[in-house]
Amino acid sequence: MHAVIPYVIAGLLFALGVYGVLRRRNAILVLMAVELMLNAVNLILVAADATIKSALSGVQPEAWAYPVPEPRAGAIFALFVIVLAAAEVGVGLAIILQYYRLRRAVVLDDVALHEHDHERVTG
Amino acid sequence: MTVADALMLALGAIAVGSAVFVVTSSHLVRAGFYLVVSLGAIAGLYLVLGAELVAWVQILVYVGAVVVLLLFAVMLTRAPIGPSPDLDRPALPAALIGGGVGLGLTVLLVDAFRWTEYELPPPGTGRRVGEQIFGAWVLPFEVLSILLLAALVGAIVLSRPDIGARPDPNAPADTDTPPPGPVDESDEVRARLERIAARQAAAQDRLRAQRAAETAAAESTGAAPVKTREDVLKEQAHDVVFRAREAGPALGATQPEMSDQARPRVIEGTSRENQTRALPRGEDKALPRGEDKALPAPSKRELPKAPDRDGEEA
Numbered sequence: 366m367h368a369v370i371p372y373v374i375a376g377l378l379f380a381l382g383v384y385g386v387l388r389r390r391n392a393i394l395v396l397m398a399v400e401l402m403l404n405a406v407n408l409i410l411v412a413a414d415a416t417i418k419s420a421l422s423g424v425q426p427e428a429w430a431y432p433v434p435e436p437r438a439g440a441i442f443a444l445f446v447i448v449l450a451a452a453e454v455g456v457g458l459a460i461i462l463q464y465y466r467l468r469r470a471v472v473l474d475d476v477a478l479h480e481h482d483h484e485r486v487t488g
Numbered sequence: 489m490t491v492a493d494a495l496m497l498a499l500g501a502i503a504v505g506s507a508v509f510v511v512t513s514s515h516l517v518r519a520g521f522y523l524v525v526s527l528g529a530i531a532g533l534y535l536v537l538g539a540e541l542v543a544w545v546q547i548l549v550y551v552g553a554v555v556v557l558l559l560f561a562v563m564l565t566r567a568p569i570g571p572s573p574d575l576d577r578p579a580l581p582a583a584l585i586g587g588g589v590g591l592g593l594t595v596l597l598v599d600a601f602r603w604t605e606y607e608l609p610p611p612g613t614g615r616r617v618g619e620q621i622f623g624a625w626v627l628p629f630e631v632l633s634i635l636l637l638a639a640l641v642g643a644i645v646l647s648r649p650d651i652g653a654r655p656d657p658n659a660p661a662d663t664d665t666p667p668p669g670p671v672d673e674s675d676e677v678r679a680r681l682e683r684i685a686a687r688q689a690a691a692q693d694r695l696r697a698q699r700a701a702e703t704a705a706a707e708s709t710g711a712a713p714v715k716t717r718e719d720v721l722k723e724q725a726h727d728v729v730f731r732a733r734e735a736g737p738a739l740g741a742t743q744p745e746m747s748d749q750a751r752p753r754v755i756e757g758t759s760r761e762n763q764t765r766a767l768p769r770g771e772d773k774a775l776p777r778g779e780d781k782a783l784p785a786p787s788k789r790e791l792p793k794a795p796d797r798d799g800e801e802a
Contacts, residue, residue: 366490366492366493366496366605366606366607366608367493367601367603367604367605367606368601368604368606369597369598369601369602369603369604370493370496370497370500371496371500371533371537372597372600372601373500373594373597373598374496374500374503374504374533375597376590376593376594376596376597377500377504377507377590377593377594378503378504378507378526378530379589379590379593380586380587380589380590380591380593381504381507381508381510381511381586381590382507382511383585383586383589383590384511384582384583384585384586384587385510385511385586387577387581387582387585387586388511388576388577388579388582388583388586389511389575389576389577390574390575390576390577391516391567391572391575393516393558393561393562393565393567394511394516394519394575396558396561397510397511397519397520397523397558398510398511400523400527400550400554400558401507401510401511401523401526404526404527404530404550407530407534407542407546408530408533408534411533411534411537411539411542412537414537414539415537415538415539415606415608415609416606438620438624438625439539440539440541440542440617441617441620441621441625443534443539443542444541444542444545444617444621445628445629445632447542447545447546447549447550448549448632448635448636449632449635450549450550450554451549451553451554451636452635452636452639453639454554454557454558455557455639455640455643456639456642456643456646458557458558458560458561458643459642459643459644459646459647460646461561461565462561462564462565462647463646463647463649465564465565466649471565472574474577
């Protein structure tokens with residue numbers, strides 16, 4: 366296995382996510398691009414998890430650095446990142462829907478950052 | 489070039505290609521479905537890389553929950569079905585920054601790993617991941633569960649406008665007394681409703697008595713001189729079909745007789761007093777308002793005598 370393949374794929378996915386976040390005006394599409402970036406990070410974590418065993422073949426294992434006998438925690442990190450992404454999408458979509466309920470729009474350019482209308486009561 | 493390399497190249501091409509469509513498609517829903525394809529291909533990459541549990545969690549959580557949530561948001565924000573023209577900003581700065589990030593990352597990773605051959609690890613099992621999560625990583629796991637709970641509560645609080653909503657300072661402060669429901673009416677309204685019901689019952693009784701007297705008079709005078717067999721059959725069929733309606737006041741039959749009476753029938757809310765009162769009010773605005781208050785009093789006084797005249801309503 367050539368490790369450069371998943372790494373380069375992850376790099377391209379992250380670049381596409383950055384492009385999408387900067388390009389899109391719709392908030393939901395921005396969230397989709399953020400999902401792409403998070404998946405790129407996950408892919409890097411899993412690829413490092415798969416290659417670190419053979420990369421560390423000559424290194425003396427130390428007890429404090431590896432609390433478990435098999436030092437492969439990339440999958441765990443990937444799971445944590447997936448849970449974080451789920452939480453982020455839930456709260457982000459709640460914010461987007463509340464904003465849509467207030468303004469009837471999901472366009473990010475139209476968000477008035479300096480307008481104090483947090484006292485507004487929605488029905 | 490091994491089988492794993494070929495699989496990763498193919499899945500990576502699918503993932504990157506559909507990701508390109510995610511960030512460039514002008515259809516919102518199509519972007520969501522391309523995101524499904526991209527995430528599925530990344531799950532295949534996880535499988536090739538030996539992280540089996542992560543792959544299935546990716547399918548479950550991302551494809552099964554996150555994308556469905558995104559598509560629900562697309563529907564709830566009333567996105568147009570066709571292509572949306574104003575979906576994108578100008579492309580140049582985004583392409584510049586995105587291309588720079590992609591180029592930098594690619595050059596960095598290629599330079600770091602070259603074309604080095606790595607030994608593919610044995611496919612991981614759920615047992616190993618579970619031992620690690622609940623062994624070495626149990627504290628981050630618990631913290632993450634609390635964070636997930638906080639996100640859940642936060643999403644609910646954000647979605648419901650009645651939680652944490654501060655009262656409008658401009659609104660009048662009459663929110664302490666809710667308007668009376670239909671169950672607990674005031675005494676006045678209840679008395680009026682009872683009067684209306686009594687009037688309607690009296691009118692129905694009167695109509696029934698009239699009809700009975702009419703039929704009795706017709707029978708006593710022999711008002712049906714010539715009855716053929718067809719007429720008898722028709723009357724029998726009429727009795728079968730319309731017996732239920734005959735028991736009550738028939739509107740079409742009793743209407744001309746009612747018009748002969750000295751006291752015309754008054755339908756609810758359309759009394760003559762209201763009509764005659766509404767006409768000069770529309771023409772002459774200078775009509776004194778005291779007349780409106782003076783009118784209901786006599787009609788309310790004569791209510792026991794004439795129970796079906798409802799001049800005081802409305």
